[in-house]
Amino acid sequence: LxxxxxxxxxxxxxxxxxxxTCSHNNIATNDYITWYQQFPSQGPRFIIQGYxxxxxxxxxxLFIPADRKSSTLSLPRxxxxxTAVYYCLVGEDxxxxxxxxxxxxxxxxRP
Amino acid sequence: xxxxxxxxxHLVRRRGQEARLRCSPMKGHSHVYWYRQLPEEGLKFMVxxxxxxxxxxxxxxxxxxxxxxxxxxxxxxxxxxxxxGDSAAYFCASSPEGRASYEQYFGPGTRLTVT
Numbered sequence: 001l002x003x004x005x006x007x008x009x010x011x012x013x014x015x016x017x018x019x020x021t022c023s024h025n026n027i028a029t030n031d032y033i034t035w036y037q038q039f040p041s042q043g044p045r046f047i048i049q050g051y052x053x054x055x056x057x058x059x060x061x062l063f064i065p066a067d068r069k070s071s072t073l074s075l076p077r078x079x080x081x082x083t084a085v086y087y088c089l090v091g092e093d094x095x096x097x098x099x100x101x102x103x104x105x106x107x108x109x110r111p
Numbered sequence: 112x113x114x115x116x117x118x119x120x121h122l123v124r125r126r127g128q129e130a131r132l133r134c135s136p137m138k139g140h141s142h143v144y145w146y147r148q149l150p151e152e153g154l155k156f157m158v159x160x161x162x163x164x165x166x167x168x169x170x171x172x173x174x175x176x177x178x179x180x181x182x183x184x185x186x187x188x189x190x191x192x193x194x195x196g197d198s199a200a201y202f203c204a205s206s207p208e209g210r211a212s213y214e215q216y217f218g219p220g221t222r223l224t225v226t
Contacts, residue, residue, distance in 0.1 A: 034213040043202045043217030089213055098156040098167055099213060
C-alpha cells in the first residue's frame with residue numbers, strides 16, 4: 001500500500017471551491033486513488049475513486065496528473081455541511097482488502 | 112436497499128464484562144470489515160471476513176477479541192473482559208463480491224463505553 005500525505009487541516013468559506021491535495025509518490029501501476037468523507041460521529045462515506053486524468057460525480061471531482069504521484073479532490077461551492085474529515089487512500093483494487101486510513105484532512109467551512 | 116446496519120448504536124459495559132457488536136452487511140455483500148476508531152484518532156482496521164471465513168485479522172488484538180461471520184445471520188465482533196481502553200467507536204463495512212475493494216460501505220458504528 002502506497003503511503004499518502006495530505007494536509008492535517010484546511011479552512012474555507014461557504015460558496016468557495018476547496019481543493020485538497022494528496023501526495024503518493026510511491027503509487028504502483030495497479031493502484032487506484034480513493035477518497036472518503038467522515039462526518040463527526042458517523043462512519044466514513046465513499047466519495048470518489050480514480051486511476052488517471054479526471055473523474056467527476058455529483059459530489060466532487062478528482063484530478064490526477066499523468067505521473068499519478070499526487071491527486072486533488074475538488075469540492076465545488078462548499079457549504080457548512082461539507083465540514084468533515086477527508087481521507088485519501090491508495091492501493092490495488094483487484095480484490096477486497098482492508099483500508100489503511102491515515103490521519104486525513106480536517107476541513108472546516110465557515111459562514 | 113438498506114445500508115449496513117449495526118447494533119446496538121451505543122453500548123455501556125463495566126470492566127470485565129463482555130461486549131457483542133453486530134453488523135448486518137448490505138444485501139448482496141459477502142465481505143465484512145471491522146474498524147475501530149479511538150476518540151480523536153483515525154480508523155484502524157481490525158479484521159476482514161467472508162462468510163464463515165476470517166480472511167485477514169492482522170489488526171485484531173491477540174487476546175480478548177474475536178470475530179465471526181456465520182453462514183446465516185450478522186457478523187459479530189466479540190470483546191471479552193472489556194477494559195477502559197476498549198472504549199471506542201467500532202465501525203463495520205461491507206463490499207460486494209468482485210467489486211472495487213476500496214469502495215466499502217460503512218455502517219453508523221457502535222459506540223462502546225467501558226466504565
